[in-house]
Amino acid sequence: MLGLSHSLSFSLSDIHADVWHADALGTPAMQVYPTGDAALDAQLPGGGWPVGAMTEILQAAGVHSEWRLLLPALMATKQAVLLVGPPHLPFAPALAAQGLTVQRLLSVSTTLASQRLWATEQALRCAEVDAVLLWLPPGVKDAVRTDQLRRLQIAAAEHQKLLFVMRPDSVQDEASPAVLRVWVGPKLSSQEDGLEVQVRKRRGPPMATPLALRARAPRLGLLLAAARNHALDRATARI
Amino acid sequence: MHWIALQPASDAAPPEPALAAAALPADPHTALAWRLLQFTPMVARVHDALVLEVSGSERLFGGRAALLGLILQPDAAHAQGATSLLALGRLWSGAADALIDALPLQSLRAAQPHLPTLARLGCATWGQLRTLPRGGVARRFGADLLAALDRAYGDAPDVYPWCSLPEVFDAPLELSASVESASAFLFGLRRLLAQLLVWLRARQHGVLALQLLWELDARRSNALHVDAHHDGGPQGRLVLRTAHPTQDMQHLQRLFMEQLAHVHLPAPVLYLRLRTLQTQALGGESLSLLPQDLRHGDSLHQTLERLAARLGADQVQCVQAQADHTPENMQRWQTWQASRVPQTTADFAHANAALYPTWLLPKPLKLVVHQQDPQYYGPLTLLVGPQRLEGGWLQGQPALRAIK
Numbered sequence: 001m002l003g004l005s006h007s008l009s010f011s012l013s014d015i016h017a018d019v020w021h022a023d024a025l026g027t028p029a030m031q032v033y034p035t036g037d038a039a040l041d042a043q044l045p046g047g048g049w050p051v052g053a054m055t056e057i058l059q060a061a062g063v064h065s066e067w068r069l070l071l072p073a074l075m076a077t078k079q080a081v082l083l084v085g086p087p088h089l090p091f092a093p094a095l096a097a098q099g100l101t102v103q104r105l106l107s108v109s110t111t112l113a114s115q116r117l118w119a120t121e122q123a124l125r126c127a128e129v130d131a132v133l134l135w136l137p138p139g140v141k142d143a144v145r146t147d148q149l150r151r152l153q154i155a156a157a158e159h160q161k162l163l164f165v166m167r168p169d170s171v172q173d174e175a176s177p178a179v180l181r182v183w184v185g186p187k188l189s190s191q192e193d194g195l196e197v198q199v200r201k202r203r204g205p206p207m208a209t210p211l212a213l214r215a216r217a218p219r220l221g222l223l224l225a226a227a228r229n230h231a232l233d234r235a236t237a238r239i
Numbered sequence: 240m241h242w243i244a245l246q247p248a249s250d251a252a253p254p255e256p257a258l259a260a261a262a263l264p265a266d267p268h269t270a271l272a273w274r275l276l277q278f279t280p281m282v283a284r285v286h287d288a289l290v291l292e293v294s295g296s297e298r299l300f301g302g303r304a305a306l307l308g309l310i311l312q313p314d315a316a317h318a319q320g321a322t323s324l325l326a327l328g329r330l331w332s333g334a335a336d337a338l339i340d341a342l343p344l345q346s347l348r349a350a351q352p353h354l355p356t357l358a359r360l361g362c363a364t365w366g367q368l369r370t371l372p373r374g375g376v377a378r379r380f381g382a383d384l385l386a387a388l389d390r391a392y393g394d395a396p397d398v399y400p401w402c403s404l405p406e407v408f409d410a411p412l413e414l415s416a417s418v419e420s421a422s423a424f425l426f427g428l429r430r431l432l433a434q435l436l437v438w439l440r441a442r443q444h445g446v447l448a449l450q451l452l453w454e455l456d457a458r459r460s461n462a463l464h465v466d467a468h469h470d471g472g473p474q475g476r477l478v479l480r481t482a483h484p485t486q487d488m489q490h491l492q493r494l495f496m497e498q499l500a501h502v503h504l505p506a507p508v509l510y511l512r513l514r515t516l517q518t519q520a521l522g523g524e525s526l527s528l529l530p531q532d533l534r535h536g537d538s539l540h541q542t543l544e545r546l547a548a549r550l551g552a553d554q555v556q557c558v559q560a561q562a563d564h565t566p567e568n569m570q571r572w573q574t575w576q577a578s579r580v581p582q583t584t585a586d587f588a589h590a591n592a593a594l595y596p597t598w599l600l601p602k603p604l605k606l607v608v609h610q611q612d613p614q615y616y617g618p619l620t621l622l623v624g625p626q627r628l629e630g631g632w633l634q635g636q637p638a639l640r641a642i643k
Binding site for chain 1: 536537538539541542543545546549550554555556557558560566569570572575581582584587588589592593594595596597598599600601616622
């Protein structure tokens with residue numbers, strides 16, 4: 001009788017805290033860097049970009065919102081940040097104006113995917129590198145295999161580094177060893193300043209509704225508004 | 240004074256003098272002398288043995304027993320004594336703890352020419368020779384024998400031409416078989432690097448620039464072959480530079496292998512030679528007391544050197560600010576060099592920089608205009624501007640730009 005009353009009062013929350021409930025976000029014991037957006041932090045396990053794990057960022061061709069998403073985390077790091085195969089030239093004065101110490105940026109440009117993966121793994125093994133950003137566009141000659149990405153995930157976990165891999169959104173149906181998969185794209189329907197973020201893979205339940213962020217950094221938004229008001233003032237003065 | 244006499248292990252049968260002179264650093268005496276120089280500066284070569292004086296550096300290495308444990312190898316014959324000639328005498332006579340008076344005269348190098356005469360005098364040991372009247376010995380055998388005897392008994396100082404390390408490391412190596420591809424140099428290279436490490440440690444230097452030379456087989460040498468490593472002669476060369484002075488042979492070996500993978504040999508190679516071009520005194524590395532502060536992994540310049548060795552030096556870049564008002568000239572991505580002075584954040588500060596985009600196309604793109612709207616992945620919206628930037632008549636056309 002006593003045992004039955006025990007089983008009746010039993011609820012899921014009584015299970016040990018180390019057991020992860022599939023309906024809640026995982027709370028891994030890893031270090032995270034906040035993304036700078038509270039809404040996005042709330043959707044990520046641990047509350048930020050995970051250190052020691054691979055994060056995949058999926059984007060359509062021609063969309064490059066990496067800096068918008070990653071700059072707050074990169075600004076919080078102390079040591080070198082390695083860019084492997086950036087698609088264009090990163091514009092240092094603009095990045096510096098947003099607060100990044102651009103002297104820490106190092107760029108490795110090579111066209112072969114295998115060379116990019118090798119360079120990334122070498123960089124992850126370096127003690128004086130805090131974050132590695134790897135671009136794997138669809139145009140590179142040799143295809144990227146899952147086991148190659150798994151190597152990177154293991155290297156990042158072993159050496160506790162931030163690792164972001166930028167991939168085209170055409171690979172979203174393929175399996176990936178990444179701990180976190182995020183899709184980013186401009187939000188075309190509503191306001192012009194919209195950025196849509198979907199977390200496609202995480203340690204937690206699937207994301208119900210996509211997240212709408214502002215596409216521009218806060219300071220840039222303010223400056224643009226000021227410039228527009230100024231132009232408006234001049235236009236009215238002319239009339 | 241405490242002297243140790245040592246005989247290298249492989250030297251049981253003394254090699255022919257010509258052979259020993261030809262392969263100097265591979266010579267076991269030189270190799271052993273280089274190794275011993277880390278314990279004491281007083282190392283000298285006497286015929287086929289080495290003598291060293293260790294009383295000055297015993298304390299540094301934790302006492303005589305600890306120092307002997309470091310110096311002595313189990314396979315090398317050795318003997319000790321208060322003077323160098325006593326140690327040598329014990330080594331050559333094979334009696335490690337014989338009394339000085341009882342040592343046979345065969346083990347005194349200065350007495351060698353006079354051995355038959357001394358034997359007829361009934362003189363067989365050092366003690367018997369010493370009891371003979373000095374004037375008579377000097378007249379009969381010359382002053383050298385008496386001087387040697389004085390040094391053996393400690394009555395005269397021991398002075399030798401001390402061994403020292405050469406200023407430049409330059410070691411040849413004959414490969415055991417002719418090698419057709421440069422990536423197969425690894426085995427020989429490893430031996431040379433091990434020698435280099437001994438030399439660097441003894442001099443307390445780190446290497447900044449190294450040169451690897453190889454000799455092409457003359458019978459099949461293609462004399463006309465000219466590329467980055469061959470100038471048409473019988474020799475090929477590869478120069479390696481590091482950003483910081485280093486004693487890390489693993490790193491050097493990895494750099495060499497990356498570089499050698501690009502080398503095409505026109506003919507088989509039989510001889511290698513490694514030479515230092517530039518070295519620098521190396522300060523000791525200060526390590527943290529706390530174990531969690533010790534970092535695991537390579538240092539940044541080692542990683543970047545490795546990347547540059549495989550991908551090409553100009554593929555590893557860092558950004559440099561420039562004082563210019565046009566966006567494409569505000570910055571320059573250029574080859575990374577460890578020696579470059581880092582710029583300050585103020586160098587990157589520009590008045591309108593916050594309005595500029597975070598990416599820049601490597602070359603300006605002339606946009607297609609469709610119904611007065613410029614197109615780039617769809618129509619573009621004008622958010623601010625347009626800005627008119629004078630490109631300057633020196634550089635080219637003035638440009639009109641709009642920033643999205």
